[in-house]
Amino acid sequence: EAAVTQSPRNKVTVTGGNVTLSCRQTNSHNYMYWYRQDTGHGLRLIHYSYGAGNLQIGDVPDGYKATRTTQEDFFLLLELASPSQTSLYFCASSEDSAEQFFGPGTRLTVL
Amino acid sequence: SQWGEENLQALSIQEGEDVTMNCSYKTYTTVVQWYRQKSGKGPAQLILIRSNEREKRSGRLRATLDTSSQSSSLSITGTLATDTAVYFCATRNYAQGLTFGLGTRVSVFP
Numbered sequence: 001e002a003a004v005t006q007s008p009r010n011k012v013t014v015t016g017g018n019v020t021l022s023c024r025q026t027n028s029h030n031y032m033y034w035y036r037q038d039t040g041h042g043l044r045l046i047h048y049s050y051g052a053g054n055l056q057i058g059d060v061p062d063g064y065k066a067t068r069t070t071q072e073d074f075f076l077l078l079e080l081a082s083p084s085q086t087s088l089y090f091c092a093s094s095e096d097s098a099e100q101f102f103g104p105g106t107r108l109t110v111l
Numbered sequence: 112s113q114w115g116e117e118n119l120q121a122l123s124i125q126e127g128e129d130v131t132m133n134c135s136y137k138t139y140t141t142v143v144q145w146y147r148q149k150s151g152k153g154p155a156q157l158i159l160i161r162s163n164e165r166e167k168r169s170g171r172l173r174a175t176l177d178t179s180s181q182s183s184s185l186s187i188t189g190t191l192a193t194d195t196a197v198y199f200c201a202t203r204n205y206a207q208g209l210t211f212g213l214g215t216r217v218s219v220f221p
Binding site for chain 2: 004033035040041042043044045048058059090092098099100101102103104105
């Protein structure tokens with residue numbers, strides 16, 4: 001059973017659109033993370049959380065909001081999507097900040 | 112960037128050969144992790160090496176860490192076609208997330 005799942009797996013939206021990416025983990029981990037992956041930049045941390053209701057900013061947070069509603073669920077919100085946010089997004093979870101377990105990714109295209 | 116300036120490196124090798132990939136980091140860290148990402152999948156941790164360890168082995172994998180030069184390496188012995196992937200090194204940053212290097216693309220041909 002996949003321990004970190006993401007939905008949708010693919011999403012196309014237009015500039016200015018509103019997008020929510022969802023992540024659920026069944027690892028009972030406290031930490032959850034959102035990364036984006038782009039050619040030439042590798043994986044970069046957007047936001048992370050260490051528990052329900054907690055939110056911390058990462059290295060590239062501009063243009064993104066996030067909410068952690070439960071221990072299992074972490075959402076990434078793009079309220080005014082821009083073409084620069086076209087990317088592959090990964091969610092991950094960890095017990096502490098050591099090994100992280102990644103989901104399968106969501107490919108987002110902003111036209 | 113936490114990592115030395117580098118482009119995504121690419122290596123093509125034949126099955127059975129050994130391969131070593133390197134990365135260097137700029138700021139102090141207590142842990143270096145190596146991840147593998149296969150096509151269409153998320154990264155998965157292969158090995159974690161701490162600053163008090165110079166070497167760590169796991170099956171066909173061997174990681175080294177040199178804190179004096181702030182560099183780490185990952186070696187795979189007897190590669191298989193299924194080792195084809197992008198390999199990343201990563202350090203834990205101040206934000207408790209990971210800072211990833213750009214990676215090494217390894218293609219193993221039968």
